[in-house]
Amino acid sequence: MTVAQKTPKRAVATAEQPRQSVTAAIVDWLNRQIETEQLKPGDKLPSESALQAQFSVGRSAVREALSQLKSEGIVTAEQGRGVFVNAPAARQALRLPGASLDDSESLAHILELLATFESAAARYAALRRTPDDLKHIKRALVGMEYAVLNDELGEEEDFAFHQAIVEATKNPHFKALNDYLEQHARRLIRQARSNTAKNYAELIQDVQNEHQAIFAAIEAGNAEAASEAAETHLRNAAKRLNMYVQV
CATH class of the missing domain: 1.20.120.530 (GntR ligand-binding domain-like)
Structure with missing residues (x-):
């Protein structure tokens, strides 16, 4: 079964939360899917609309999350096809640890x-x-x-x-x-x-x-x-x- 066919999990964030918090939740969830090989190199990520429904958010929060993963070389967007998981060798070595405003x-x-x-x-x-x-x-x-x-x-x-x-x-x-x-x-x-x-x-x-x-x-x-x-x-x-x- 392809990734696109999998049923999305329940949302882990709500629309009432700040967008940055929701964006982080999307990034964390996708990273876990990749780290546990629920999403393997070459697999297609759920569509933007599927992620919007899963996390009860607007398109901007989803696109921001995908942009972050792309900036780290974790995924690649292919026009007209979707977003795909990169092989580990293609991922960026530089990754800043997460930071928050209270740190x-x-x-x-x-x-x-x-x-x-x-x-x-x-x-x-x-x-x-x-x-x-x-x-x-x-x-x-x-x-x-x-x-x-x-x-x-x-x-x-x-x-x-x-x-x-x-x-x-x-x-x-x-x-x-x-x-x-x-x-x-x-x-x-x-x-x-x-x-x-x-x-x-x-x-x-x-x-x-x-x-x-x-x-x-x-x-x-x-x-x-x-x-x-x-x-x-x-x-x-x-x-x-x-x-x-x-x-």
Whole structure:
């Protein structure tokens, strides 16, 4: 019997739970299925609709879970066919341990890694960016401006901004690592920011000001200033994160 034919187990999370919690539940369940060989290399994962029904969630939570597994090389998506389990040899060796907002030491370690990565990415982006790269970064920056003006967090625009900077490095390894860090590091910052948006709405503008400083340095081709602006942004993000989690 193929995986697609198996009857899904009972849901282990409910729609009332935060999306990140549900996403983690989906990832954990799929990982267990793979580790216990209920899902073997080459097997097709349950469809998005089947996972939605099983966990009583929307499509975005399922896609986020699948994206995390893809970023770790555990599964591969084939257009028009579905998502399949990779052989162990194809999986990424780098896997960060799970972190939560109440684990201060783990969060500090992840933020150190992210600050180092963001600083280096901004530096190379300043040296290698093309006019098209600048357009993409600027577009995301403007999108965040509109989000701030409308009292929104602009999470998608924030993702696009950082992704556009990494694209401008012209380094495929930076791109691969960025996908991984997006799932395991930046999401925690966004989760904390979202949880306390009403309490710290004024800090959203601080985030935007820091993004503008990064863009200005990249646009000017000033690698040192871009690196410093990115590192400052992450240092401040760490301070804000402490404020978010204490609420």
